[in-house]
Amino acid sequence: MIKEEKISFSLIVCTYERASSLKRLLDSVKKQTEYPDEILIIDGSVTEETKKIIDEYQYAKLKYFKVGEEDRGLTKQRNYGIRHSGNVDVICFADDDLVLEKNYFAQLLSTYRKKPEAIAVGGWIDDDTYWxxxxxxxxxxxxxxxxxxxxxxxxxxxxxxxxLGLLSDKPPGFMPEFSHGFSTGFLPPSDKIYEVEFFMGGVSSYRSCLFQKIKFSSYFEGYGLYEDMDFCLRTSKIGQLYVNCAARVVHYHEQAGRPNKYKFGKMVIRNGWYVWRVKYPDPSLKARLKWHGTAYLLTLVRLGNVISTPKRKEALTESFGRIAGWFSLIFKNRTSE
Known part of the structure; x- marks a missing residue:
């Protein structure tokens, strides 16, 4: 019997004011059939609650880093973690509000063995969608x-x-010319491995050699909405990406540490425009019209949630943010505030 190739890997978790959620994640890491060679916790919290959790509970091979204002924010914390990672084959990232199935890392790493051309592999999020x-x-x-x-x-x-003819005709994980494609959440619970050009950053892994060529963009500050898509789209120009639907997690959508709904709505539009232009710097007129048409329609749908959902204030505030972000693209420099 041929022994499987050993793949060394780091786990980097960037966190902000989510001590209890982080503990829940680390407890699931502790049960993994393949344990990380190192775990790096990059903590941007202002309080000491996360540090207390780390000190109280013992997790093997864990390194804790508390970062200041200059390194706070998702993309900055990820780059910080990469700089402090050891000499490993693969670097994995996990959001702090996940729970991993016990063979999550084993399935991720098996993809690199089955697909030696893979430069990055993502996992599958169980979001309670009925299939x-x-x-x-x-x-x-x-x-x-x-x-x-x-x-x-x-x-x-x-x-x-x-x-309205505004739905993507590409498979999940691929961006059409007008953007607004199907996320990898539209990949089924089939346990199969699918080619993609982007996946969710909270369930991601990359060959460490990739970070000698590119890093996470400084354009995305704070919460960093769509920073994962930006990084994946740039990665897809270098090598092949996959999602392994057998590498599963549950996402608990912790609200702590998220931006207010106005800022979130603004990021949906502005950051969405940015990643679209990363993939398509000079889209056709038809694609431009479809991008704006989709952004307009989704803003109307969100406004409709003011009536159709109990969280009326959140829906209204996010809608105003989307409108402000949209107008900022039309009337201001598109990369400035």
Whole structure:
């Protein structure tokens, strides 16, 4: 029997004021069938709660770093972690509000063995979406999405986009010319490995040699919405990316540490425009119209949530942020505040 190649790997967790969530994540890391060669906690918290958790509970091979204002923020903390990582083959990142299935790392690393050309591999997030398996000749309804005979509902906003011809015709994890593609959340629970050009940064891994060529962009500050897509799109110009749907996590969507809804809405538009232009610096007129048309439609849908959901203030505030972000692209320099 041939022994499998040993792949050394680091786990970097960037955290901010989420001590209890971090403990829950680390408890799931502790149960892994393949344990990291090192765990780096990059803490941007102002309080000492996270440090207390680290001191109270013992986790093997863990290194704790408390960063100041100059290194605070998701992309800065990730770059900080990379600089302090040891000599390993693969660097993994995990959001601090995840719980990993016990074979998560084993599945991620197996992808590099099965796909030696892989430069990056992402995991699969269980977000409670209901999927069902159908026979090969099944024809989905208008409000359904199908891939590999797995079917799920599209959701209201995507049904609207489909009616208006604004829905992506590319598979999940690929960006069409007008952006607004299907996220890797539309990959099914098939346990298969899929080629992609982007995936979620909270369940990501990269060959360490990649970081000799590129790093996470300083454009994204603080919460850093879409920084993962930006990095993946640039990575896809260097090598092949995959998502392994057998490498699974549960995401608890911890609210602590997130920006207010106005800032979030503004980031949705401005950062979304930025990553679109990373992939397509000079899109066609049709693509430009479809990008703005989709942004307009999704803002209207979010405004509609003021009536249709109990969180009316959040929906309204985020909608105002989206509108402000949109107008800032039209009337101001697109890379300035």
């Amino acid at each position: 069902r398996k159908e026979e090969g000749n099944y024809k989905p309804k208008f409000d359904e999405f199908i891939i590999d005979n797995y079917v799920r509902k599209l959701g209201q906003r995507n049904v609207f986009r489909k009616r």
